[in-house]
Every structure is written in structure tokens, then in C-alpha cells.
Amino acid sequence: MARLITVYVNNKQYQVEDGQTIMQALDKLGYHIPRLCYHPKLSIEGACRVCIVEVDGMRNFVASCAYPISDAMKISTNTPELRRARRDIVELLVDNHPMDCHICDRNDNCELQRLSYAMGIKQRHFVGERKRYQKDVSSVAVIRDPEKCVLCGRCVRVCSEIQGVFNLSYAYRGFKTVVTTAFDIPIAESVCSSCGQCINVCPTAAFLEKNYTQELFEKLCDPGLIKVVQFAPSVRAAIGEAFGFPAGISKEKETIAALKKLGFDYVFDTQFGADLTIMEEANEFLERLKGNGKLPMITSCSAAWMKFMEQFYPDMIENISTCKSPMSMLGAMIKTYFAEKIKVDPEKILSVAVMCCTAKKYEAKRPELLVNGLSAVDIVITTRELAWMIKSAGIDFVNIQPEEFDNPLGISSGGGAIFGTTGGVMESAIRTAYEIYTGEPLMEIEISQIRGMQGIKEGSIELDGKKINVVVAHGLGNASKVLEIIKKEPQKYHFVEIMGCPGGCIGGGGQPYAGANSIPLDENILMKRAEALYGIDRKKTIRRAHNNPAIRRLYKEFLGKPLSEKAHKLLHTHYSPKYPKGIIPKEMTLR
Amino acid sequence: MQIKDIVQEKKQQNIQILKEYLESFKNRSRAESNLLTILHKVQELFGYLDKEAIEEVATIIQVPLSHIWGVATFYHYFKLKKPGKHIISVCLGTACYIKGADEIVAKLKEELKTDLGGVSEDGLFSFEEARCLGACSLAPVVMIDDKIYGNLTPQMIPQIIKEYKRKHKE
Ligand code: SF4
Ligand code: SF4
Ligand code: SF4
Ligand code: FES
Ligand code: FES
Numbered sequence: 188m189a190r191l192i193t194v195y196v197n198n199k200q201y202q203v204e205d206g207q208t209i210m211q212a213l214d215k216l217g218y219h220i221p222r223l224c225y226h227p228k229l230s231i232e233g234a235c236r237v238c239i240v241e242v243d244g245m246r247n248f249v250a251s252c253a254y255p256i257s258d259a260m261k262i263s264t265n266t267p268e269l270r271r272a273r274r275d276i277v278e279l280l281v282d283n284h285p286m287d288c289h290i291c292d293r294n295d296n297c298e299l300q301r302l303s304y305a306m307g308i309k310q311r312h313f314v315g316e317r318k319r320y321q322k323d324v325s326s327v328a329v330i331r332d333p334e335k336c337v338l339c340g341r342c343v344r345v346c347s348e349i350q351g352v353f354n355l356s357y358a359y360r361g362f363k364t365v366v367t368t369a370f371d372i373p374i375a376e377s378v379c380s381s382c383g384q385c386i387n388v389c390p391t392a393a394f395l396e397k398n399y400t401q402e403l404f405e406k407l408c409d410p411g412l413i414k415v416v417q418f419a420p421s422v423r424a425a426i427g428e429a430f431g432f433p434a435g436i437s438k439e440k441e442t443i444a445a446l447k448k449l450g451f452d453y454v455f456d457t458q459f460g461a462d463l464t465i466m467e468e469a470n471e472f473l474e475r476l477k478g479n480g481k482l483p484m485i486t487s488c489s490a491a492w493m494k495f496m497e498q499f500y501p502d503m504i505e506n507i508s509t510c511k512s513p514m515s516m517l518g519a520m521i522k523t524y525f526a527e528k529i530k531v532d533p534e535k536i537l538s539v540a541v542m543c544c545t546a547k548k549y550e551a552k553r554p555e556l557l558v559n560g561l562s563a564v565d566i567v568i569t570t571r572e573l574a575w576m577i578k579s580a581g582i583d584f585v586n587i588q589p590e591e592f593d594n595p596l597g598i599s600s601g602g603g604a605i606f607g608t609t610g611g612v613m614e615s616a617i618r619t620a621y622e623i624y625t626g627e628p629l630m631e632i633e634i635s636q637i638r639g640m641q642g643i644k645e646g647s648i649e650l651d652g653k654k655i656n657v658v659v660a661h662g663l664g665n666a667s668k669v670l671e672i673i674k675k676e677p678q679k680y681h682f683v684e685i686m687g688c689p690g691g692c693i694g695g696g697g698q699p700y701a702g703a704n705s706i707p708l709d710e711n712i713l714m715k716r717a718e719a720l721y722g723i724d725r726k727k728t729i730r731r732a733h734n735n736p737a738i739r740r741l742y743k744e745f746l747g748k749p750l751s752e753k754a755h756k757l758l759h760t761h762y763s764p765k766y767p768k769g770i771i772p773k774e775m776t777l778r
Numbered sequence: 779m780q781i782k783d784i785v786q787e788k789k790q791q792n793i794q795i796l797k798e799y800l801e802s803f804k805n806r807s808r809a810e811s812n813l814l815t816i817l818h819k820v821q822e823l824f825g826y827l828d829k830e831a832i833e834e835v836a837t838i839i840q841v842p843l844s845h846i847w848g849v850a851t852f853y854h855y856f857k858l859k860k861p862g863k864h865i866i867s868v869c870l871g872t873a874c875y876i877k878g879a880d881e882i883v884a885k886l887k888e889e890l891k892t893d894l895g896g897v898s899e900d901g902l903f904s905f906e907e908a909r910c911l912g913a914c915s916l917a918p919v920v921m922i923d924d925k926i927y928g929n930l931t932p933q934m935i936p937q938i939i940k941e942y943k944r945k946h947k948e
Contacts, residue, residue, distance in 0.1 A: 355844055369842075370829055768833075772841055772845075
């Protein structure tokens with residue numbers, strides 16, 4: 188433990204630990220200094236100066252997020268001069284900002300609004316020239332509106348330090364400073380992985396997902412369409428937060444009910460798709476283990492990871508599982524198996540997916556994933572968009588009467604549920620692969636080595652005396668680290684799980700924004716969401732994908748066996764190197 | 779067509795020269811601290827920061843493109859766009875200024891649809907400023923390539939620009 192020192196805050200004496208910043212110490216003492224550019228998971232930029240405090244003996248106010256606390260320091264947090272200085276700083280941001288709140292996607296959930304309110308800004312003072320930029324709406328997933336940017340730099344840092352994509356940087360200088368891509372090229376043509384983490388950390392509406400809610404509201408009223416929807420495990424683990432519920436409560440049945448009220452005819456479970464993915468992926472792994480294909484095998488269900496891999500590690504394409512993601516597998520089954528079952532022309536089916544992820548919007552548009560010329564998923568909306576639709580349609584989510592999934596694509600195992608959290612795909616694959624390989628049930632099905640929020644987790648299991656080494660990484664920056672290891676030691680692992688977002692899908696770029704009392708990427712919230720999924724798993728009587736009766740029936744009636752010709756046609760895909768080529772810097776500044 | 783081929787060939791030669799030049803930076807640590815030197819070299823070879831050349835730089839010294847872009851845009855002396863076929867220099871010297879150079883600038887901005895320091899949308903003109911072109915008696919003055927246009931009024935600008943555009947269509 189660090190040495191204790193004595194400090195004075197607003198003339199009150201406290202003992203605090205040495206070796207931390209003023210802000211860290213004050214947070215623990217219950218003084219919440221306003222802040223903007225600071226984020227605990229990112230490097231300290233110290234640029235916005237919203238977090239200034241007064242320190243006795245210092246000529247200028249100091250940025251508390253960057254300045255170390257020291258013995259006998261006398262700190263003031265709320266003097267009139269300080270309040271005025273802080274207010275001026277925020278006022279400058281507000282004056283250079285469109286006054287669009289009532290028509291803005293972040294209305295009611297915007298840090299700039301909250302800051303402005305907390306600083307007591309009551310009017311605009313310097314109404315001068317305001318910066319003007321075009322919106323970048325090129326991407327099907329991530330929209331950029333630089334006019335709303337307050338240059339806090341959090342997106343730049345999350346994209347490089349956590350995601351290792353390095354797509355964004357500050358460009359130009361002075362009044363013209365802007366956050367942009369290399370050569371100002373549109374997001375759609377950039378190395379952007381579509382992960383949406385910049386949206387998660389942005390305090391304003393300068394980054395947003397491409398919104399499909401209007402189109403969906405219209406299609407939901409089209410009497411000529413059969414409206415089918417699926418939603419991801421992580422949606423149920425987080426959507427409650429958008430309605431004021433504490434993090435970590437599954438709202439599965441409430442979400443089903445709300446989707447029905449919105450006008451969907453069938454509500455299916457992406458967890459069924461996850462079970463199907465496990466059937467194919469576990470068998471694919473065992474084939475590779477026999478020598479048919481390259482090892483280590485790397486999972487392929489994370490859409491941002493797929494684009495990242497094609498741009499940054501195209502030489503590893505052969506290591507990637509050919510399995511489509513659960514969303515795309517289920518979409519393919521909806522447009523074939525299910526269409527046949529209800530005797531409907533698949534063109535008449537509207538296939539919608541609610542995802543925790545912005546990259547799924549990009550995935551749904553990948554031409555490789557067409558099924559008999561049709562999109563497997565026609566529209567992808569995020570958890571946030573669904574929460575907004577529910578509110579906008581006047582549906583009382585808080586008191587809603589729970590409902591059940593439709594059959595047959597709504598039945599899932601516990602293994603499908605944990606797909607949403609880092610380590611879950613691996614855990615579920617092991618449960619199934621073990622039993623197929625050894626013919627015996629795996630006794631210890633909760634594999635704690637690969638649970639939790641550590642960035643890279645290693646584990647191993649014995650398959651008939653053969654030691655299988657696995658590794659799990661979440662966040663694209665951690666993915667890079669694992670891939671660099673594999674490049675050096677190709678034999679080290681047999682099976683690799685990668686999820687593009689911190690925490691896995693539960694931390695996806697489409698999840699509810701952090702509220703007033705939390706921060707984006709908060710590990711405690713991620714852990715609670717994960718716990719909600721582990722809870723679903725524990726409560727299920729069927730916890731292994733291969734024991735799901737609906738999956739068995741699907742193979743019996745339609746697909747034949749895992750990896751059959753039909754399964755290959757409908758459930759597997761391929762990848763190809765993409766331009767622009769991504770560059771992982773030699774001196775990696777990943778965190 | 780032929781000219782295009784020659785230009786292309788010249789460019790590829792320059793890329794080759796650049797690659798050889800970058801060889802010595804390959805294994806140096808702190809590649810980023812050499813970035814300015816390298817960008818100057820690119821500008822010297824290509825006349826501006828050519829995209830293909832910058833991609834080569836990024837790949838060889840392993841620095842992300844976005845980072846290079848951030849550095850390149852921060853300094854005024856890097857040209858970010860391929861210079862136009864014609865260089866329009868508008869004189870902002872004292873004599874020209876007094877005689878209304880700012881109105882000439884405004885009109886040129888409108889005609890070329892770019893700011894000072896930029897390149898017109900069609901890639902035909904670079905739009906630059908100059909200090910006293912030594913023709914004060916003709917103020918306000920604009921120089922296009924090496925031809926001086928004097929005693930200008932904003933109304934005369936469109937005709938002059940049109941003339942260059944016409945020549946190019948032929
Ligand atoms: S980003 Fe925030 S402050 Fe800006 S217009 Fe939107 S809601 Fe208002
Ligand atoms: S979506 Fe992800 S990869 Fe794309 S700019 Fe944002 S953080 Fe970077
Ligand atoms: S886009 Fe958002 S996160 Fe990025 S610098 Fe601007 S305000 Fe900050
Ligand atoms: S939060 Fe401390 S300088 Fe921005
Ligand atoms: S000031 Fe313009 S030519 Fe001398």
C-alpha cells in the first residue's frame with residue numbers, strides 16, 4: 188500500500204494515498220470534479236481543462252486529472268474564481284456548438300448538456316463564427332458529425348489505445364482542428380472496423396450509429412411482409428439500463444413482449460443461432476485438429492474483428508473459422524428453413540436483428556453472406572435504437588407483461604446465452620467439442636479460467652490425454668497482441684476466441700449510453716451484464732448446444748449433419764484481404 | 779494518353795526512390811521522430827504529399843496513416859493536394875492591398891471554389907498568395923504561372939479563368 192499523506196480539501200483535512208492524481212484522490216473523498224477529456228481506461232490528455240482546481244501556492248489553476256497529489260497540498264474545488272474559469276471553458280465549447288439539442292440523438296443523454304447545466308451556463312456569450320463541417324454518412328454503421336465534436340479526443344484514444352485500429356487523429360490546427368481519418372477519407376473507405384467504441388465514449392453526438400429506425404417503423408406497417416426479428420444475448424443483458432433499471436438484470440421476456448407490441452410476427456433468439464454456430468464450429472475445430480485445416484483456429488462471430496482481420500492480418504485468413512456469425516446463421520435459417528416451414532416466399536420475409544453491435548450493420552451488408560441472392564438480415568438496429576423505438580411508440584417497457592420466444596428458432600441452450608460475453612464462445616465450444624470428441628459429458632462445464640474481464644485469458648483442457656491450449660482476447664487491441672504472439676509461436680495455441688469489443692458483445696458499440704452516474708466502458712457494468720448472461724446459463728436445463736432439441740430437429744429435417752454440403756452452403760463463408768491495409772505501429776501504444 | 783503514361787512512369791520511379799530512401803529508417807526505433815524529415819522528402823519528390831507515397835511511408839516505417847495525416851496537416855509547409863496545372867498567385871502586398879486585393883481574393887475563392895492555399899475542384903488551379911510581385915504600378919495584380927494580370931477588378935476574374943479552362947478543353 189502506498190504511503191499516506193495529509194491534504195486539505197476546501198479547508199477540511201484528509202488522509203489519502205500518495206501516488207495518485209488529484210482527481211483520483213478527490214473522487215474517493217466524494218468530490219466529483221467535472222471532467223471531459225479524461226477517461227480512466229485511456230491515456231491522460233489533460234487538454235480540456237474542465238477539471239481544474241485551485242492549489243495553494245500555484246500561480247495557475249491545475250488540471251486535476253493530470254496533476255499528482257502531494258503531501259500538505261491545499262486544494263480548493265469550488266471558489267467563485269474557479270467556478271467562473273470552469274464555466275468560461277465550457278461556455279467556449281457551447282458557443283462553438285450547434286444549438287440542436289431538441290433535434291439531436293444525444294438529447295437527454297449528452298455529457299455536454301450535463302456539463303453546461305452543472306456549470307450553470309444560462310446564456311451564450313461569445314456568439315462568434317462557428318465551425319462548419321459536412322456530416323460523414325458514408326458508412327452503413329458509423330456516422331460522424333464533426334460540428335458536434337468538442338475535441339476531447341476520447342474517440343481518438345479509444346480507437347488507437349483500446350481498439351488498435353488507429354483510424355482517427357486530430358488534424359489541422361487552431362480553430363480548424365478536427366478529428367478525422369487519414370486524408371479525410373469517408374469512414375466507409377477507411378480502416379474503421381465499425382466497432383462503434385468511438386460512439387460509446389463520445390460525450391456528444393459527434394459519433395452515432397447509422398439509424399434505421401424510421402425505415403423499420405415504416406416496414407412494420409407493410410401488410411405484405413412477414414416480420415421476423417431476432418435479438419442477441421447481450422441485448423437482454425443491457426436494455427434495462429436504458430429504462431432506468433440497474434445494470435445486470437436480464438430483460439429477455441420483456442424485450443420479446445416489446446418487439447411483439449412493435450408489430451413483429453415472430454420473435455426468435457440469436458442464442459439459437461449461437462447454438463448452431465457451436466455445432467458447426469466445434470466440428471470444424473475437431474476436423475482441423477485431425478489435420479484438415481490450419482491451427483490455431485480463430486473464432487469468426489465478431490463482425491468488427493472480421494473487418495479488422497481482413498485489413499490488418501490478411502495473412503491469417505486461413506486460421507479463421509469459416510463459420511458465419513450466430514446472427515447470419517439464424518438469418519440464413521429464417522430465409523430458408525423457416526420460410527419453407529411456414530410456406531412463404533422468402534422475399535416476403537423481413538428479417539430484422541437487434542444487436543448490441545454497430546459492426547453487425549456492416550456484416551449484414553457483406554455480399555458474401557447473401558442467401559440465394561437475398562440478405563439473411565435486412566435491417567440491423569442496435570440496443571439503443573430498439574430502446575428508442577420502444578419509447579417512441581409509447582410502449583410501457585417498465586410494466587410490460589413478459590412473453591415467450593416463438594418456435595422453433597427461439598429455443599436455446601445456456602451455451603448460446605454466454606456467447607455475449609468474452610470467453611463465452613470458447614466455453615460453449617469446449618462443452619460441445621469435448622463431448623463429441625470423447626463421447627463423454629464434460630463434468631466441469633463452467634470454465635473459470637476464461638471468464639472475467641482480463642484482456643487476455645489463457646486456459647487448457649484435456650481431450651483424451653491431448654492437451655488443448657486456448658486463449659481468449661477481447662478488444663481489438665488485445666486481439667493484435669494475441670496475433671503477434673501467434674505469429675512468433677504458431678504452435679502455442681489450438682483455439683483462439685476473439686471478440687472485437689471490450690468485454691465482448693456486452694460492451695458492444697450499440698449498447699445503452701452510460702448514464703449520468705456512470706462512465707462508458709465501465710468494467711463494473713460490463714461485469715454485471717456478463718453476470719446476467721451467466722445467470723441465464725445457470726438457470727437453463729439444457730446448457731450444451733448439442734443437446735438443444737430444436738437444433739437436433741433442424742439437422743434432422745433440413746441440414747443433415749454438421750459440416751454437410753448444405754451446412755457449408757448456408758452456414759459458412761469466406762474472407763478476403765481488404766484495402767486500405769491497416770497498420771499496426773511498430774511502437775505499439777496499446778493499453 | 780501518352781503523357782499520362784509518362785507521368786505514371788515518373789511516379790513509379792519516384793516511389794522506387796522513396797522506398798530506397800526509407801530503407802534506412804526501417805529498423806530505427808522512434809520512427810515517428812523521423813516523420814518530418816520523411817515528409818519533406820516526399821514533398822521534394824512528388825511536389826506534394828501524394829497518397830500512394832504516404833501509404834508506402836506508413837507501411838515501411840510502421841506508423842498509422844491517421845497519425846501521419848495529423849502531423850502533415852499541422853504544418854503549413856506541406857502541400858496536401860496535388861498542385862494545380864496552373865498556379866494563381868494573388869498579390870497581397872501593400873500596394874495591391876490598398877487597391878482592393880481582398881475583393882480579388884473573394885472573387886477568386888468563389889470562382890475556384892477553394893480557399894487560399896487550396897486547389898480548385900477540377901484540379902486545374904492552385905490558389906496561392908504572394909507578397910509584392912514587383913508590379914505595384916499595375917495594382918491590384920494576379921500572376922498566373924508567369925503571366926501578370928494588372929489593374930484588375932473582380933468583374934474581370936471570371937473571364938480570365940474561363941480562358942484557361944477553355945485552353946484546357948482543346
Ligand atoms: S450533442 Fe449534446 S449538446 Fe450537442 S446538440 Fe446534441 S444533445 Fe445538444
Ligand atoms: S468504429 Fe471503432 S474502428 Fe471505427 S473509428 Fe470508431 S473506434 Fe475506430
Ligand atoms: S468526436 Fe466525440 S469523442 Fe471524439 S473528440 Fe469529438 S467529442 Fe470527443
Ligand atoms: S478532464 Fe482533465 S484536462 Fe480534461
Ligand atoms: S504590392 Fe502587389 S505587385 Fe507590389
